[in-house]
Amino acid sequence: MASLRVQHRPVYRMCGSCQENLYLEVGKQGLVPCHFEDFDIIGWINGDGDVTNTSPFIYMEGSQIYGRGYESGDYDMHPNGSLIINEVKLTNEFNYTVLFVPSGGANEYFNVPVKVYVPPDPGYPVVNGRTNQVIVHENTRGFINCSLTGIRPRAHLEWVASPDEISLDSAHRVTDNNDGTYNTYLTSSYKVINSPTWRVSLICRVAGQMADLFPSVTTVYLLLEQRKLQILRE
Known part of the structure; x- marks a missing residue:
């Protein structure tokens, strides 16, 4: 040698x-x-x-x-x-x-x-128990949750939405799985401000530079039952 x-x-x-x-x-x-x-x-x-x-x-x-x-x-x-x-x-x-x-x-x-x-499992943010594309039937006020599990390093989630259509009040939480990975949660209350139609769309994704590691997003289509009824009656 x-x-x-x-x-x-x-x-x-x-x-x-x-x-x-x-x-x-x-x-x-x-x-x-x-x-x-x-x-x-x-x-x-x-x-x-x-x-x-x-x-x-x-x-x-x-x-x-x-x-x-x-x-x-x-x-x-x-x-x-x-x-x-x-x-x-x-x-x-x-x-x-x-x-x-x-x-x-x-x-x-x-x-x-x-x-x-470590990429998340499942591979997309989970919104109200579902991934990738989510349809939520709700009123103009409500709650919506997003999470990523089993990831490393720590990361935070964010909503991407039009502030002219919807306001969001969110709280972040990260838990340690004690195996080198983490779960991250975003719990939000929302209020629809203005929607010409009966649908508002928003995206849950990883915030900041960590989005380069975790690029997957979940799109949410919020279907407003009260607004839909108003449109049908007009």
Whole structure:
């Protein structure tokens, strides 16, 4: 097996040539994309800070891959130095360090934070017990609930609706499932302000940047029984 050279005056860089703000899905194969050229050794270390005395769990010297992580089958490496996680687990949410040994140069270290995510089950926000497209027969005032279960990381839900048609008073709640995942709830009372027809539509979705991880939405069609009767009588 090739020997691993370790020097004791490391140069630290933030993220370097590795992708930032990375989320990997639990249960799938994950790639931590990096790109290095002209190197003698690329290694991956668990942890950050002073890791000069820590051996990589996987490393590449030339075209050969070594290390306990490779031998166990948990990890692999792309020829450009990227880390391959064969099956992403919650424990892979970690601050990794890349050891980069350039040809004829001193060791360099790159801090690479990796986060993981778990999609919801079911895959859409649940509104009043249903998903994807929901039809609710109600009056001009009432209550409506939306939830996502079994997700990671934490996220909040929001309603998307026309403020000229409907007003919403909402409360958020997040519960911890004690298995690394969370449930998030949005409980709302509503009041229809103005509806030329007998239908108001609104969408429940994940709010903010977490919507990139959880893009599914549920559309709600609120059918107003009182308003429908008024239209039929006119």
